[in-house]
Amino acid sequence: MSGSEVQAGPKLELDDVRKSYGDKRVLNGIDLSIADQEVICLIGPSGCGKSTLLRCVDLLDPINGGEIRLDGEAITARGVDANEVRRRIGIVFQSYNLFPHMSVLDNVTLGPRRALGIERAEAEARAMELLERFGLADKANDYPNRMSGGQNQRAAIVRSLMGDPEILLLDEVTSALDPELVGEVLSVIRDLADRGLTMVLATHEMGFARDVASRVCFLHEGRVLEAAPPAELFGAPQHDRTKQFLARVIEAGRL
Amino acid sequence: MSLHGPPSRGTGPDTNGEQVPRRRLFAGVSEFFAEEGAKAGAVAVASTIFFFGGAAVLISRSANWPSVRDQFFNPDDFSASAPDVLEGFWLNIQLFFWAMLIIPVLALAIAVMRSLRGPAFMPLRILAVVYTDLFRGIPLYLLIVVLGFGVPALQLGGLPTSAAFWGIAALSLSYSAYTAEIYRSGIDAVPESQRSSARAIGLTQWQSMRFAVLPQAVRNVVPALMNTVVSLQKDVALISILGIRDAVREAEIYKTRTFNYTSYIVATLLFLAISIPLTRFVDYYTARDRAERSQSQI
Numbered sequence: 001m002s003g004s005e006v007q008a009g010p011k012l013e014l015d016d017v018r019k020s021y022g023d024k025r026v027l028n029g030i031d032l033s034i035a036d037q038e039v040i041c042l043i044g045p046s047g048c049g050k051s052t053l054l055r056c057v058d059l060l061d062p063i064n065g066g067e068i069r070l071d072g073e074a075i076t077a078r079g080v081d082a083n084e085v086r087r088r089i090g091i092v093f094q095s096y097n098l099f100p101h102m103s104v105l106d107n108v109t110l111g112p113r114r115a116l117g118i119e120r121a122e123a124e125a126r127a128m129e130l131l132e133r134f135g136l137a138d139k140a141n142d143y144p145n146r147m148s149g150g151q152n153q154r155a156a157i158v159r160s161l162m163g164d165p166e167i168l169l170l171d172e173v174t175s176a177l178d179p180e181l182v183g184e185v186l187s188v189i190r191d192l193a194d195r196g197l198t199m200v201l202a203t204h205e206m207g208f209a210r211d212v213a214s215r216v217c218f219l220h221e222g223r224v225l226e227a228a229p230p231a232e233l234f235g236a237p238q239h240d241r242t243k244q245f246l247a248r249v250i251e252a253g254r255l
Numbered sequence: 256m257s258l259h260g261p262p263s264r265g266t267g268p269d270t271n272g273e274q275v276p277r278r279r280l281f282a283g284v285s286e287f288f289a290e291e292g293a294k295a296g297a298v299a300v301a302s303t304i305f306f307f308g309g310a311a312v313l314i315s316r317s318a319n320w321p322s323v324r325d326q327f328f329n330p331d332d333f334s335a336s337a338p339d340v341l342e343g344f345w346l347n348i349q350l351f352f353w354a355m356l357i358i359p360v361l362a363l364a365i366a367v368m369r370s371l372r373g374p375a376f377m378p379l380r381i382l383a384v385v386y387t388d389l390f391r392g393i394p395l396y397l398l399i400v401v402l403g404f405g406v407p408a409l410q411l412g413g414l415p416t417s418a419a420f421w422g423i424a425a426l427s428l429s430y431s432a433y434t435a436e437i438y439r440s441g442i443d444a445v446p447e448s449q450r451s452s453a454r455a456i457g458l459t460q461w462q463s464m465r466f467a468v469l470p471q472a473v474r475n476v477v478p479a480l481m482n483t484v485v486s487l488q489k490d491v492a493l494i495s496i497l498g499i500r501d502a503v504r505e506a507e508i509y510k511t512r513t514f515n516y517t518s519y520i521v522a523t524l525l526f527l528a529i530s531i532p533l534t535r536f537v538d539y540y541t542a543r544d545r546a547e548r549s550q551s552q553i
Contacts, residue, residue: 055451058455060451060454060455083454083457083458083459086454086455086456086457087457090455091455093448093451093452095448097446097448097449097451097452098452099449099452099453099466099467099471100471101470101471101474110453110456110458110466110467111456111457111458114458114462114466115456115457115458115459115462116457156452159456160455160456162456163456163457
């Protein structure tokens with residue numbers, strides 16, 4: 001957390017965010033306000049804009065309209081140093097995206113050393129602490145292609161936590177995993193939620209969303225159609241689209 | 256095993272039934288013996304001796320062979336021309352060495368310039384595109400002549416007039432353009448997600464390139480780069496047009512003096528003595544790299 005001042009306003013705000021790829025409109029005016037320490041789960045069918053939303057928040061893709069604010073400060077405004085913003089936000093991708101030519105330890109310490117200018121010894125001490133916590137201490141010198149998907153994803157989470165992010169974005173982080181490896185990654189996320197880290201997750205794990213989310217947002221055609229605490233959204237969805245989606249999810253045995 | 260696929264020379268099935276290349280320096284020959292046994296080996300030796308021996312007999316007994324032999328393979332001319340040609344070849348090696356120092360660095364700079372993103376880098380991207388278009392588009396021969404004869408003729412103050420200098424410059428400009436494109440294909444082959452995750456941990460565009468993309472890109476293209484080295488080693492001979500007394504030039508001088516072509520054969524053998532081992536090494540390296548990569552996937 002930067003500074004000691006108490007944040008009265010929301011941690012992250014999205015205000016009428018719009019994004020198109022060519023002619024395809026992916027985000028159609030997203031409004032969302034996320035309080036400090038909240039865990040938000042984004043659910044919805046493939047192509048509804050979950051991943052794009054997360055990429056836009058981390059400024060990996062420029063938005064075409066609207067505004068995104070972090071601690072009340074517009075990060076999508078002109079003249080903002082995107083590198084500085086990204087150092088305050090962590091993101092984890094579906095396909096881990098560890099650097100294949102580096103050991104886990106180098107993967108994890110690259111950001112702090114190069115982006116933040118932290119000494120190698122200090123960065124490695126911090127890295128080992130986190131790797132230890134997530135059960136990867138013995139993998140520190142392994143290369144990503146020598147590890148399981150679950151280990152890769154946990155290492156990727158460690159990498160994203162190295163800069164002490166104020167908010168963590170998780171983009172379907174269990175979708176590429178074998179079913180028996182999903183649990184180890186989810187327990188890491190649950191641990192982070194318990195420690196009060198603000199998180200936004202795009203996920204297909206409805207059971208997990210119900211368990212860990214403070215609010216669940218249903219996205220449809222680039223809009224937040226419905227946002228409510230999990231018990232409410234899963235128990236009594238308001239919109240027909242939400243009902244249809246949840247019915248299909250239940251049919252597939254995922255809730 | 257496909258009946259219509261390309262010949263799988265030097266490959267063998269591994270335990271998973273996949274084709275894993277394990278071509279070695281003279282693979283094919285040694286593997287043949289290992290796989291086929293002694294009897295088949297004996298047949299292979301006999302038929303090889305019969306074929307090449309027969310060809311040798313036929314050629315040496317043909318009516319024109321004595322004149323060919325005297326013109327191209329004369330032992331006296333061989334030993335007479337060898338010292339000068341060898342000395343010239345040493346110059347080829349030196350020029351090759353200088354070009355090898357310049358090309359990878361220049362080419363990498365061009366490739367990186369072309370791969371930079373964002374409106375601010377537009378001039379650099381344009382510069383890189385113009386460079387590659389220009390120097391890939393001009394025949395190497397023409398470039399050597401223009402720079403090697405043309406620039407010194409201008410007698411501009413401050414510019415070197417050495418033919419060797421401009422010869423290396425021409426080779427480096429041309430080969431850097433090709434090599435830059437090889438690098439660029441390697442950069443483009445690194446998945447976009449690697450760049451995203453580098454940016455996501457706070458690295459700048461340049462740092463992402465330097466620490467995440469380039470190491471993977473270069474590894475992708477090492478075999479292609481080494482093929483360029485083989486080709487460069489031969490093309491160094493082109494600068495003999497500038498009158499530089501390299502191996503080819505020395506051979507030509509000897510020929511002009513004696514009307515005997517054996518000196519060219521000396522030069523040929525010298526170039527082959529470098530390029531064949533180099534090619535074998537490229538094959539070996541490529542196969543090893545491929546094997547390593549296929550093993551390292553779980």
